[in-house]
Amino acid sequence: MRNIRIMTGAASLIAIGLVSACSSSSGSEESSSDASGEYEVYALLPQGTDQPYGTTYLPAMEEEAAKNGINLTITNSQYDADRQASDCRVAVAARPDLIILWPAVGDTVRPCLAAAQAADIPVTVTNSDVNPGDKDLTAGYSGPDTYGQGAASAEIMCELAEGNPTNILMVNGLTGNSTAINRRDGFVETIEAECPNVEILAEQPGNWNKDDSQTVTSEMLTSVGAENVDGIFAADDTMVAGAIDALRAQGIDPQPLLITSIGNTELGNPLVKSGDLDGTIFQSSSWDGQNAVLVASQVLAGETVEEDLFMPSVKVTQENADDPEVAPEW
């Protein structure tokens, strides 16, 4: 008797939870269908409101979708490739008009693209591109060139180094993360090709965190000897802010050092203005989110799209740091 009472109790509890959440979810469905969506589109993202970039990317994306009469369903695989593959299968099964894909791990998306093609669902890619070999399965790409950003940051570094022997430290993103890998590769390969006079003395992951970056930078300074270090490259502005703090904490003036990064965020832009950060690459999350939908709607309308719509990898230095077109967004 007691068992049954307990079971009903538990059941009703779960039921209440389920109903309330389902109603909230159906609520969001209604609100999006209020925009009288003509097109159903799935956006398979590896991040959402769990990451700062996604937090500013999403509103721009949703706003643009509403403007274009696109009904968006957004998933977040938290950078788990298996989870994204599963999201992809869900999306293909839902038979949307188009899928927007932000690959969690670039090497792993081919089966997803193949499945979409088999189901006649066009796929556009956003934020980080698929492998060259998989391009024929996609209808277009918009976003930053993560490799190119690393390369551009390296170009700034090369210019600053002016051919002098320069020793730098490198702070990478989260180990194994595809953006982290691409930016690092772009930076390292460009340095090797264009200015071999720049030597990377040490590298450690800063995990996209300011505090982790500050600690490892400080440790790397100790490791190689602070006096031997002429510059720092960090894979994003948050981490470069940590690296600059580490320099200051050791009583080293960051001004004469060659420091570059990627982002031009609200954290990085003031550092550029103050001259601590010599150069960064502007990445507009809102551009990224907005153009993901723009490319998608062009494809849906049957217009021809460029194969790659690269976010301008604007190099931001002290001269143009105040320009409105590079106003930091996050």
Next chain:
Amino acid sequence: MTTSQTMSLGEATTGFSARLRAALGRRTEWRAIILLVLVVVGALIFAPTVFTAYQVTLGFVALIGLIALGLTAVILMGELDLSVASTLAVSGVVMAMVPNIFLGVTLALLTGLVIGAVNAFFVVKVGINSFIATLGMLFALRGLAFVLSDAEPVPLTDIEAGISFGMPLIGPITPRIVLFVLVFIALHVFVTRVRAGREFYAVGGNRQAAYDAGIPVSRRLFTGFMISGFVAALAGVINTLELIAADPTAGSTALLASFAAAIIGGVALTGGRGSIVGTLLGALSLGILGVGLTLAGVQVDIQQIFIGSVLFIAVITDPASLRAAAGSVVTFLQSRKSQTAV
């Protein structure tokens, strides 16, 4: 009564409801069934696509359920294996590093077996609590995956094999689903029909009795951890084939989801209680819930709140937990009584 003595030793199982209760009480899966019914009803109302696209749902269930099945073998013996997610990553990397696909699969599965044996060694021979031993492995294997792969995804050499692996075999059934069903059947048969597997319950339920009855407890523990390692490696192989690349960070969401599936399925962490069917039901409910919420466009954050709440309710509605809490309430009420009654 076959004997002259009339011995009414049995429980009073007269009347339909009493017998029904007895039959229900025998099962350990009722919480999973309730949840499954609720989830199915909810999905029918709010996201019927879950069922029209059943192959997707099945695929998702297979994704979170496969590791949970292997884990159940270990939990039935009252032990834990936290290293499964890292095992998945390492075996995937091992597989992708080998150019020959068959050799790669073999090596990857072997890796899983070896990891299971190492876990069992620490637990059985050294005598470390399995929670801690596998925690160490969780770190070490993740590190190993990074070291082997140079912290980058390792693309499969034979991409075509991978692509064809991900394609449906019969109707909408992909090899992943087939393998999942096979593992389910194999493990279910193993713990219900095979002597060694059935004895897992004895090892988890009353280890001393198992020793006394002459059951080779150490060998059973080795078997259990190796099953868990093998199944995790199989999941790694499937993922790598389907994704045509091995990701050293893989499995980040697998560990917790697997635990949740087993716990919701009524598998007791203290050992000796639960079933493979229960884990399947747990995986089914979580899978349908996950796909349903995704199809309904619910953000991951809210999905997590959901899954966490379900897990929380599942763990505190365990009969033993409810008894303990009821006992506390009774004690509290009575302690008030004993103070007032002077």
Next chain:
Amino acid sequence: MNRSTSEPAGPVVIEAESIVKRFGGAVAVNDVSISVRAGEIYGLVGENGAGKSTLMRILAGILRPDEGEVRVEGKALHGGAKAALEAGIALVHQELSLVPEMTGAENIMLGSFPTTAGFIRSADMKKIAADAIEEIGVQIDLDEPIVRLSVALRQFVEIARAVARKPKVLILDEPTATLTPAETDHLLAMLQRLAAKGLSIVYISHRIPEIFSICDRVAVLRDGNLIEMMDIGETTPDDLVDKMVGRDLKLDLQIHRESNPGDVVFSARGIHAPGVDGIDLDVRAGEIVGLGGLVGAGRTEFVRAALGVDPKTAGTVTVTTDGRSTKIATYRAAVRNGVAYIPEERRTDGLALNMSVADNIALPNRARLSTGSVLKPKMIAEFATNLADSVGLRPPDIRRDAGEYSGGNQQKVVIAKWLGREPRVIVLDEPTRGVDVGAKTEIHRLIRDLADRGAAVLVVSSDLPELLDLSDVVHVIRDGRIAGTLSGAEADEKSVMTLAAGGRLVEAS
């Protein structure tokens, strides 16, 4: 009722020769030889601690004898429990060794599932299990998990497991402790049937009537020695009890304490709980009340339910101190009102073995050893040292872990920690079990001192001399009820044993 002793004796199946077993310094079994013939039921009686269980564990290969050997059908037994099992010796343990979530059939066949290529032949398994159940004549749903069966049924499953192995020798250690009279009768009849088929049975019991009802021969063990072995026809219940308890009476020579009990301090009314079937009991200030009875009679269960340690289904307990009566509903309320409980299982329930003696003593006294919930280490050390001295802890090093001490000293620590609270009611469950003679005497002194200082003392003991020696009043518990009450003067070992065993035979005599 007696089996005829003139039955043709079969060949000797199992024999133990000159078995000696020591634990540390103590000799548990001292040069004991027994032999059991085919088709014979061999009774083994003795008080608690006489060495019966140790001897049985040696026969079953679980323990290795220090001297002597066990032979089965003339062949010496080597190689532990497994070898003994293969040689045909099956032991039904006192402790249930069942797997709760496995079915009856599986438990009966545990460790010897019939298999083909590793697969269980479940029809065969059920068949063998059903046969075993049939053999012992009970009806059990073999598909039910054990956890859903009653305690009595579990005991029968345990016996069925032994029977299913088709043993030559079946050893039962107190199998009736948890059974009702009807169930006991059934079990005894079943054993006789098995013996008639040629099985040798070694039957250990405290209950004299059972011995007389089924055994062919009976051996008496006392303090590890084999006192006598006789045909059942050669003895009487009286004689047997005499032989069991007949010890040198040195311990008994201690004079009874002068007691002049005051008002009732501890009063239990209508206590019902699993295994307890309505017990009323009063303990007065300065009085020592003893609870006697057989193992499983419900003494421990009563004490735990009355104090609120385990839940009770009905009944009230009142503690009266300084003219103020308080109904005790929970264990913590009991402790608050001056009750001290010294549990049966010292190592698991009584002490934190890997904490120091000082910490163990401080635990129930933490309130008085702290100011504003900050502990005062100096005060604790002083307090613990004093108490350790007063209970005679040796060596008196309060910083050592409790687990490093011997059983007797551990028990002194348990008593010391409660002494600090100056309890008004103190309940001791088997206070000197596993304790050496010296410590035992000291513990008895402590218990008497407590009573002399006006505490109400309730002692549960299976050690008859101890019970009689300490108690002003003895209640004998049988089947969850008070079977009889004896005043200190009229209680002797025989009267207590008689009430506890409760057999018709003895009552008739």
Next chain:
Amino acid sequence: MTETATPRETPTRQAPSETGPSQRRAALLQWIAERGIFVFTALLIVFAAIFVDGFASTVNITDVFHRAAPIGIVAVGMTFVVISGNYLDLSVVAQVATSAVIFIGVSNLYGIPLAVGLAVLVALLYGAVNGVAVGYFKANAVIVTLATTYVGLGLLRWLSGGSIFFGPPDGPIRAMGQIRIGPLPLSMIVLIVMALVLAFVLNRTTFGFMVRCVGSNKEATRLAGVSTPRVVLGAFVITALAAMIAGFVLAAFSNTAVSTMSSGFEFRALAAIIIGGTSVFGGRGSILRTLLGVVFVSVLTNILVLSNISFGWQQIAIGALIAAAVSVDALARRAAQ
């Protein structure tokens, strides 16, 4: 059941008559298990000071402190849960991040006092939910705190939108993060103060005493008249409050807060506790041990980074270290029997 199946009078203390090689080995293992962490930490520091360039510099010591502080504050708090015999509190991940985000996010809008007040409330809520489920419902701590981690992180991201929060560059929080006394950053001082306070609570208060007793023998503690569920609840509340302070420290150090900043804290804190020699079975252990465990892991990681060893190898080293630490403990325990 009365008849002693176990030896009647087993003196657990072994006669020190013979000291054979096996006994000496047992004694050595025992000694290592008891004092190992002190020796290993000392050896590691001496080794590093001699062989690793730059290790002994003031700057580097500060870095070690920075590494140690937030994880150490979580670990000294979580020691209470571990000693009480409940394995660990996985939800510290969610707790630290929530506290950090509240600390920066709410103080930007409403000022620091309100932020701190809110953080305290949230911490108490975490402690209460975990503690009631584990203490009163006797539910398994791993599963309970796994569930609260899911819910907690989900709520945090849902409510905060996952943004990165930073305080004004010249604000009080940043100033806090930069205070230092000699080579000691404020975070390290907080850790030391926390360790002292919690060591006092664990060793010198009746509550701490009961936590140790519950972990050592729950039933004996209950029979001494202690409400064991309440003690477990208290242990989870202390852990939650420590995690809250760790969140403050983490936020103040970088003047930023984001919901991902504490990922991996749960297992890293547990690893430090275990390496320190606190038993996961409860009862045995101390705050000082946890502190040493934290120092050991931080110094080791620092050495590996100084030697430019990659992240993968760092993980392998920590995993191997856990295995080694608990193996010694397990072998010593076995040898003692």
